[in-house]
Amino acid sequence: MVSAQDPGLLRKALGRDLTDVELACFENLWSEHCSYRSTRPLLRTLPTAGSEVLLGPGDDAAIVRFSDTCALAIGMESHNHPSYVDPYDGAATGVGGIVRDLVGDGxxxxxxxxxxxxxxxxxxxxxxxxxxxxxxxxxxxxxxxxxxxxxxxxxxxxxxxxxxxxxxxxxxxxxxxxxxxxxxxxxxxxxxxxxxxxxxxxxxx
CATH class of the missing domain: 3.90.650.10 (PurM-like C-terminal domain)
Known part of the structure; x- marks a missing residue:
């Protein structure tokens, strides 16, 4: 959900009012789940590179070296609120993201x-x-x-x-x-x- 100030920012940037469809798109894309608006500044303070990091965080899971023959794909999903309201479907979308990351790894x-x-x-x-x-x-x-x-x-x-x-x-x-x-x-x-x-x-x- 966009904040009360967001429609004004978007209206100023576009020079016009948003359609209902456009507003719905921004509600999804600017949500905490999709863009980590609240936590991104905190996430940027965490280390993302090192001798044991094979693939840093990005669109898919990060991959770190566990041993000479094993690597770990590490992902997390921001499903706290939807999982609390709807545990089954919230967990299902979280698992879906993890499976997507495994497929993305190849x-x-x-x-x-x-x-x-x-x-x-x-x-x-x-x-x-x-x-x-x-x-x-x-x-x-x-x-x-x-x-x-x-x-x-x-x-x-x-x-x-x-x-x-x-x-x-x-x-x-x-x-x-x-x-x-x-x-x-x-x-x-x-x-x-x-x-x-x-x-x-x-x-x-």
Whole structure:
């Protein structure tokens, strides 16, 4: 939210009144969450460079050396007020920013939880061209929904060092191949997404 003085500053700079859309844009861009208006002077007093700093703070997370073989991506999100008012959605946007930083670093190329449609829906969303092998019960493996499990695509498995994980397949190709204990299913591009969309539409009406 802009302060009481901000509209006057903007009006003076532009030489005219702001439209409702322009004012809404400034309310977002000049918010504490987006621009750190209140805390930026304090943040500037903190050190941002050093022999162990691999990437200083900027649009994405800063990266510091932890050891000869490990680096830490460190990010923070200013979600105190929205998280207090709406804990679930406030936390979700904070986690989204952290995932964005990991993708920006380049070692993780895609990530999503399995809360909406399970693994199958996640594959369709972030890895529609991939070859996946699942040894367990197909119904449970493909459709179990949870916030506690994630589908993550990485360029190198070393990116997951120290993280409990299971490799389920490789990304690449022009179709989704599911190698299940009872046989193999091959799904053409767009085929499953169209089916999922149609199913969702039928559930709504």
């Amino acid at each position: 070692r993780v190329t895609a990530a999503t939880d399995l809360s909406r449609g399970g693994l199958l829906a996640a594959l369709v969303k972030v890895a529609p061209g991939s070859d996946v092998t699942l040894a367990g019960d197909p119904l449970e493996e493909l459709f179990a929904e949870t916030y506690g499990r994630f589908l993550v695509a990485v360029g190198d498995e070393s990116a997951l060092a120290g993280v409990e994980h299971r490799i389920v397949g490789k990304v690449g190709g022009d179709r989704l191949t599911l190698r299940l204990k009872d046989g193999t299913v091959v799904i053409a591009p767009g085929e499953l997404e169209a089916a999922l969309t149609a199913t969702t539409r039928r559930m709504r009406y």
